[in-house]
Amino acid sequence: MTHILVVEDNPDILSNLHDYLSLKGYIIDCADNGLTALHLISSQSYDLIILDIMLPGVDGLSICHSLRNDAHLNTPVIMLTARDQLEDKLLGFQNGADDYLVKPFDLSELLVRVEAILRRSQAKDLHSELQVGDLKFNLNTMSVSRAGDTIQLKPAALKILQKLMQASPNVVKKETLEELLWGDDLPDKDNLKAHIYLLRNKIDKPYQQKRLITVHGFGYKLIANND
Missing domain, CATH: 1.10.10.10 (Winged helix-like DNA-binding domain superfamily/Winged helix DNA-binding domain)
Incomplete structure (x- = not known):
């Protein structure tokens, strides 16, 4: 089963993402702050991380940067943010994000991006063993x-x-x-x-x-x- 971590401090968005992705057959873990997210990432193996940028404790950009540069993990990351400027998107990609979704977004669009990233990741894994x-x-x-x-x-x-x-x-x-x-x-x-x-x-x-x-x-x- 595909295991996804959703990191979002807005309880309504977090609940919606959890319920929607669970109905689609994914196993979902949730975190509403950066420190909890880092703890889960260090103790669990995830196929995908959906990561809000603005978080209490440790922000999403710092988490993604740590994921790539300190933990050396290649886990795909979709960043969520209300910031829609090109500079903000570039900053997300520079810190290791694989995709970028601007709030508000349709859950069906998120699902399409999740499925696309997982397909690419699974294809890559076939060549990594x-x-x-x-x-x-x-x-x-x-x-x-x-x-x-x-x-x-x-x-x-x-x-x-x-x-x-x-x-x-x-x-x-x-x-x-x-x-x-x-x-x-x-x-x-x-x-x-x-x-x-x-x-x-x-x-x-x-x-x-x-x-x-x-x-x-x-x-x-x-x-x-x-x-």
């Missing part, structure tokens, strides 16, 4: 899992894994991975082997089927199966 067999890598959250188990990896291992998954089932040259990690400043020793060893311990060692394969004298590859 890499998968090789039961090994998954979400590029939005930088989270890795295998067979449903969460795997914690360090930044270097994440870089290697992403490259290997994007190339799978083809081989990635050793030199390509070294350049990915160190650029032109290559280490004196074969540090890549150590990183591969640590990565293999995380994504392969606990499991019967091995995915990370060494192609001796050339590089490495990830495979979906051993057939």
